[in-house]
Amino acid sequence: MKKQPKPRVAFFDFTDCEGCQLQIANMGTTLLELTQLVDIVKFREIMSEEAEDYDIAIIEGAISTDNDVKRIKKIREKAKVLITLGACAAIGGVNGIKNRTSLEIAKQRVYGDMAGSINTINAMPVHKVVNVDYIINGCPVYLPEVISVFKCLLMGKPYVVPNYPVCAECKMNENVCRYEKDEECLGPVTRAGCNSWCINNGNKCYGCRGLLENPPIDAAKDILLKYGLTLEEVLGRFTLYNDSMGEKYDKEFK
Amino acid sequence: MKYAVIKKEDLNLWVKHLMKKAKLYAPKRKENLFVFRQVKDASEICLSYIPTILPPKKYYFPQKEKLLKFNINPFLTSKAIEGFEDFILFAVHTCDIAGIQCMDVVFRDGPEDPNYLNRKDKMTIIGIECLQYCDEHANCVSMGNHVPRGGYDLMMIELSEKFILHINSEKGEKLVSSLDYIKEADEKDMISLERLREAKKKMFKEEFSGSLPEIYEVFDKRFNSSVWKDIAKQCVACGNCTAVCPTCYCFDVIDEVELSLNKGTRYRMWNSCLMDDFAKVAGGEDFRKGRDARQRHRYYRKFKYPVDKFNRYFCTGCGRCTRSCMAGIKLVETVNSLLKEP
Amino acid sequence: MIDREILLEKLKISPYKPIKAKIIQAYMLTDKEKFLRIELERKINLGHEPGQFVMVSIFGFTEAPISICSSPTDKGFFDLTVRNAGVLTNKLHQMEKGDTLGIRGPFGKGFPVDNMFGYDLLIVAGGLGIVPLRSLIRYIIHNRNDFGNVQLLLGCKTPQELLFKKEIKEWLKRAEVNVNCTVDKADSEWQGNVGLITTLIPGVDINPARTYAVVVGPPIMYKFVIVKLLEKKIPDYQIIVSLERRMRCGLGKCGHCQIEGVYVCQSGPVFTYADLKNFKGECHEKTA
Numbered sequence: 001m002k003k004q005p006k007p008r009v010a011f012f013d014f015t016d017c018e019g020c021q022l023q024i025a026n027m028g029t030t031l032l033e034l035t036q037l038v039d040i041v042k043f044r045e046i047m048s049e050e051a052e053d054y055d056i057a058i059i060e061g062a063i064s065t066d067n068d069v070k071r072i073k074k075i076r077e078k079a080k081v082l083i084t085l086g087a088c089a090a091i092g093g094v095n096g097i098k099n100r101t102s103l104e105i106a107k108q109r110v111y112g113d114m115a116g117s118i119n120t121i122n123a124m125p126v127h128k129v130v131n132v133d134y135i136i137n138g139c140p141v142y143l144p145e146v147i148s149v150f151k152c153l154l155m156g157k158p159y160v161v162p163n164y165p166v167c168a169e170c171k172m173n174e175n176v177c178r179y180e181k182d183e184e185c186l187g188p189v190t191r192a193g194c195n196s197w198c199i200n201n202g203n204k205c206y207g208c209r210g211l212l213e214n215p216p217i218d219a220a221k222d223i224l225l226k227y228g229l230t231l232e233e234v235l236g237r238f239t240l241y242n243d244s245m246g247e248k249y250d251k252e253f254k
Numbered sequence: 255m256k257y258a259v260i261k262k263e264d265l266n267l268w269v270k271h272l273m274k275k276a277k278l279y280a281p282k283r284k285e286n287l288f289v290f291r292q293v294k295d296a297s298e299i300c301l302s303y304i305p306t307i308l309p310p311k312k313y314y315f316p317q318k319e320k321l322l323k324f325n326i327n328p329f330l331t332s333k334a335i336e337g338f339e340d341f342i343l344f345a346v347h348t349c350d351i352a353g354i355q356c357m358d359v360v361f362r363d364g365p366e367d368p369n370y371l372n373r374k375d376k377m378t379i380i381g382i383e384c385l386q387y388c389d390e391h392a393n394c395v396s397m398g399n400h401v402p403r404g405g406y407d408l409m410m411i412e413l414s415e416k417f418i419l420h421i422n423s424e425k426g427e428k429l430v431s432s433l434d435y436i437k438e439a440d441e442k443d444m445i446s447l448e449r450l451r452e453a454k455k456k457m458f459k460e461e462f463s464g465s466l467p468e469i470y471e472v473f474d475k476r477f478n479s480s481v482w483k484d485i486a487k488q489c490v491a492c493g494n495c496t497a498v499c500p501t502c503y504c505f506d507v508i509d510e511v512e513l514s515l516n517k518g519t520r521y522r523m524w525n526s527c528l529m530d531d532f533a534k535v536a537g538g539e540d541f542r543k544g545r546d547a548r549q550r551h552r553y554y555r556k557f558k559y560p561v562d563k564f565n566r567y568f569c570t571g572c573g574r575c576t577r578s579c580m581a582g583i584k585l586v587e588t589v590n591s592l593l594k595e596p
Numbered sequence: 597m598i599d600r601e602i603l604l605e606k607l608k609i610s611p612y613k614p615i616k617a618k619i620i621q622a623y624m625l626t627d628k629e630k631f632l633r634i635e636l637e638r639k640i641n642l643g644h645e646p647g648q649f650v651m652v653s654i655f656g657f658t659e660a661p662i663s664i665c666s667s668p669t670d671k672g673f674f675d676l677t678v679r680n681a682g683v684l685t686n687k688l689h690q691m692e693k694g695d696t697l698g699i700r701g702p703f704g705k706g707f708p709v710d711n712m713f714g715y716d717l718l719i720v721a722g723g724l725g726i727v728p729l730r731s732l733i734r735y736i737i738h739n740r741n742d743f744g745n746v747q748l749l750l751g752c753k754t755p756q757e758l759l760f761k762k763e764i765k766e767w768l769k770r771a772e773v774n775v776n777c778t779v780d781k782a783d784s785e786w787q788g789n790v791g792l793i794t795t796l797i798p799g800v801d802i803n804p805a806r807t808y809a810v811v812v813g814p815p816i817m818y819k820f821v822i823v824k825l826l827e828k829k830i831p832d833y834q835i836i837v838s839l840e841r842r843m844r845c846g847l848g849k850c851g852h853c854q855i856e857g858v859y860v861c862q863s864g865p866v867f868t869y870a871d872l873k874n875f876k877g878e879c880h881e882k883t884a
Contacts, residue, residue: 033513151511155656156690157683164529167492171578172317172524174307176285177494179580188490188580214530216545219490223580321612324655329616329696365611365847477876504851507612507844511656518656520612527851535842536660536682539815541855541880551854551878559857 007154010042010054011085012075014061014068015095015123020086020141021045021060027143034147037154056081056153062088062095064123076130081153084126085146087139087241091210094139094241095123134159139208139241142194162192163213166205170196178204184227186237189215208241255427257439257447258419264435265417269296269344272429276340276378279313281306290343301345301412304388305572309350309500310343314373315357321369321507321520334519338372345382349392349572351406352399353500354379359564360503378425381406385450386457393461393586394571400458401451413446461586464593466567473558476592477550485588486546488581493526495575495583496552501560501568502526527551553588611847614653614698615640620673622693625759629724630689632676633666636699642674645706646731647838647866651846652676652684653698654691660684661843661861664702665727667734677727677759703846705866707732707836712808716744718800718830720821722751722793722813726759728838728865729812737772747774747800751793751813755779755786776800793817797824804829810836818881822869835869839881855879 011021024031025045041051057079063069076082087093098106099122107115126132134149152159162168166187170177173196178185186207187199198205229237260268272278273294280299282291288303290310320334346354354374361370383402384394394400402409407426411418418439421427430436439447462469496502506525511518525532528549533542542548556569569585576584621633636642642650644664651659660682666675680689691697709732717736721729729748736743748767752758758777767773776796778789789796793813809825811818818837825835841853841860848862856878858864872882 030513037513037515147513151513151515154515155511157657157687160683163531164526165490165492167490167494168497168526168529171308171492171494171497174284174289174312176287176307177578177580180287181285188492212530216490219488219581222488223490226582322610326655327696329655329698331613331698333610360849363848367847367849368610503849505845506850506852507658509656509658515656520655520658522612522845522850525850525852532852533842533854535840536685537679537814537840539840539880541815541841542878547878551856554856559854562857 006037006039007055007080008041008051008053009038009056009058010051010079011040011044011058011060012042012071014059014072014089014126015064016061016086016088016093018045018060020088020136020138023140023143024085024146027146030143030147034150038150054079056083058083058085059089059126060085062092062123063126063129064095064098064121065119066121067119069121069129072126072129081133082126082130083134083136083149083153084132085136086141087137087208087210089126090135090137091242092123092125093208096239096242098123100239135161137161137191137209138194139206142197144195145193161209164192165212166190166192166194166196166199166209168192169194170199170205173200175199179223179227182227184224184229184237188223189217189220189238206240207238211238211242255431255438256421257444258421258430258436259413259416259439259443260419260430260436261416266296267435268433269293269299271433272342272344272380275429276342278342278344279310280344293344299345301382303345305347305349305392305574305577307574307578308498309353309572309574310346311353311357311500311503313341313343314354314377315370315503318521318523319369321522323517323519324509326511326516326518335369335372338376340376340378342378342380344380345410346379346406347384347388347572348381348402348409349394349397349399349570350500351379351381352397352403352570353572355405356501356560356564356566356568356570357503359560359566363564378429379406379408380426380429381409383409383411385412385454389573389577391573391576391584391586392571393569393573393589395458396460396462396466397567397569397571398466399571401454411447411450413443413450416443418443418447461571462593463590468593469557469589470561472592472595473554476595479592479595481588481591481595482546482550485549485583486544488583489528489545489549490581491528491530491545491548492580493528494578494580496526496528497524498574498578499556500570500572500574501556502552504532527555549583553585557589611700612845614651614659614700617697617699619691619693619695619697622691622695625677626757628757629677629679629759632678632688632691633673634676634697634699635673639672641671642668642699642702644668644674644702644731646709646735647706647728648702648704648731649728649843649846649865650674650676650699650701651703651843652688653700654684654687655698657684657687659698659700659844661703661846663728663731663838663865665730667731667738669735669738675730677724677730679724701846703843703861704864705862707810707838707866708868709735713742714744715834716802716807717746718802718807718809718825719746719748720751720793720797720809720811720813720825721748722817722821723753723757724759725812725814725817725838726750727812729810730760730763732810733767733773737767740772744806745774746772747776747802749793749796749800750775750777751779751796753780755783755788792820794820794824797821797828800828802828802830804831804834808834808836810838812838815840815880822881825869832870832873833868837867837869837872837881838865839867839879840865 185204187205361367409420560568843861848859853860
């Protein structure tokens with residue numbers, strides 16, 4: 001193979017908890033293997049050096065201030081490839097909860113007296129502001145998927161996020177269905193790709209990977225209602241992670 | 255020897271003997287359900303169980319199966335699996351044995367599938383006959399699979415203090431011969447077996463309101479039935495029903511490369527005809543749109559298409575699709591409402 | 597045929613194992629379609645029928661079904677023409693002469709050329725439909741005396757999208773095939789017809805009992821073309837179509853290409869209209 005200079009990777013965070021970057025920092029030897037293929041030039045969780053030039057920008061976090069908008073646009077200009085890392089960047093994530101109320105009320109709730117000096121806008125996933133080349137879903141990201149995305153990137157092919165529900169993976173893992181135990185679970189309407197990570201470990205699906213492209217909302221609603229949830233509760237479950245993209249689901253539900 | 259007997263108290267001894275011969279997969283409890291797992295001790299095995307979450311197909315048609323290993327540059331391919339391992343499936347229900355027979359037909363049909371046939375070659379099947387219904391979702395009687403109909407090496411039938419073993423193959427014979435605690439069945443045993451089968455007849459009743467030929471005919475006529483639309487309204491397209499079906503064998507082909515970006519493995523992975531992209535081509539055309547058409551396709555792949563192609567119904571009556579459907583789509587109800595339609 | 601035996605021997609190892617092949621020619625035919633000439637290792641002849649397809653394999657990018665567009669009478673190589681539409685075809689578009697790829701196949705049932713001997717042919721190609729049909733037309737040209745009059749009706753969106761322009765001119769010049777072309781949208785240089793391909797059918801002069809019609813094009817085209825052919829009184833079993841489906845294994849197993857109970861990768865992609873009539877409602881190409 002031709003020897004090419006390794007692409008330079010920089011990590012950036014916006015409105016998030018930096019937990020997805022932490023996942024990557026905790027990758028262990030695989031991270032070392034990955035550095036055979038790419039140069040990490042900016043990643044504040046693991047290094048103090050910071051380079052200004054990069055080829056691949058990895059973005060964690062949602063866009064939620066005017067400043068964020070300016071900053072992400074600048075990064076996009078510079079980066080050849082832009083990857084969103086985690087639910088906040090991919091679908092807005094939990095940050096979207098603030099979009100449920102007016103910005104004034106949200107500011108008041110969080111900052112009280114200081115609310116007046118806070119600049120904030122509705123939380124948005126990165127792709128609402130700039131073009132995104134690769135999306136890595138999840139809260140936090142699922143490491144095998146992160147590695148798959150890197151491989152796709154380096155091979156020059158798109159990464160296709162599965163457009164089938166988590167159930168498909170969950171059944172292959174032979175888990176006892178949460179519904180079987182009279183618990184609700186967002187698996188049926190959430191995009192797979194996480195290998196039903198949460199359910200494998202005894203939890204349920206919270207829908208952190210975002211809803212399917214063509215979610216069978218009516219049927220899903222029937223099921224959730226059958227298991228004793230009210231419409232508000234159902235909406236609440238659906239929108240924990242998906243609120244910033246909520247219009248679509250509001251429309252489907254109401 | 256055609257029929258043998260083993261005392262219940264000796265069962266552990268025999269299981270230990272089997273485990274020495276090959277890997278032993280048997281039904282085990284998992285939370286409130288059951289799964290086939292490798293067992294290391296007889297005490298782990300649950301002989302009285304409702305069909306496992308996944309059928310034993312995961313052992314002869316694994317969820318993600320290596321097809322070949324490759325090297326991108328230079329272009330090289332090699333066998334992905336060097337040797338297949340011997341294994342014993344223990345305490346398999348007769349419905350699941352019917353499932354294995356269906357898969358045999360599919361993968362033997364030309365062009366033959368070497369992966370499947372190699373695995374099948376290494377497989378020993380020890381069945382267990384159900385003496386009562388597992389639950390209300392099964393339709394094994396209508397499918398004729400509530401009693402042993404071949405396809406196994408040994409079949410265990412529980413009598414009060416012992417098991418009768420029906421020896422159905424040389425492979426099976428080898429697993430019971432020269433063991434002092436397994437003896438040939440005597441006349442009394444055979445009479446007990448006959449009585450048991452008689453008693454079973456009273457308990458097990460046809461679940462469908464029509465015979466199989468009637469059902470075939472109804473499927474021939476009801477392609478555009480409103481039943482499919484009704485099911486589509488309930489269906490979340492989660493794919494549970496296809497994953498748990500012992501006779502669903504659709505798959506997708508995927509490549510996984512190592513981080514070297516040069517070596518990799520090609521796999522086939524279970525796939526479901528209920529998924530959105532299943533019949534979509536690169537140009538964008540989706541040749542089976544809508545959950546009604548997809549559910550219909552699933553049913554037709556049990557009651558119509560395989561009958562035309564292989565002269566075999568591909569529903570085993572295990573009831574898994576109904577059991578695993580969180581929306582409550584019930585196979586027996588679907589078939590019966592098709593039969594009821596004027 | 598010795599080559600066939602080598603191929604079958606390879607398949608016996610595993611039907612999933614692709615054969616190594618080399619691209620010996622590669623160039624863009626139009627903005628969207630690339631032409632690839634391919635040579636199998638040891639120069640084995642593919643030994644296909646016109647109308648069959650191969651599974652093209654690029655490791656890391658899986659496989660895709662691609663129609664063969666050369667005739668079995670073109671020896672030592674075979675041709676593919678691919679539009680950049682998916683992950684694998686996108687990679688194919690980046691590949692050049694000398695690059696290696698894998699081939700499985702040929703798969704499926706081709707055009708029934710043996711039955712067509714002595715008949716006139718009315719070939720209807722819409723858009724990319726000319727790709728698999730080129731295998732048939734080249735076969736006819738190489739065995740020209742075995743067939744009667746051959747008319748080709750060719751349709752595409754714009755003159756720029758017309759595939760195999762030079763070759764078609766050659767056919768016309770040598771009077772081997774009568775070609776009638778139409779585009780949806782003409783430019784200033786276009787001298788042919790403008791309008792849908794169906795508008796060309798009523799005008800063709802044929803003896804329906806002695807004519808095979810062969811139709812390949814986008815799914816939407818079939819029903820309209822077939823209606824016109826039936827109006828021409830061509831019998832059902834002399835109307836031949838080739839259908840596109842999502843073949844993944846080519847072995848009649850994986851299920852993706854099924855139309856009702858039929859695996860297109862094995863029983864197709866070529867069908868007669870009489871075959872299509874047996875479908876109950878899953879065949880998009882059937883007339884209503």
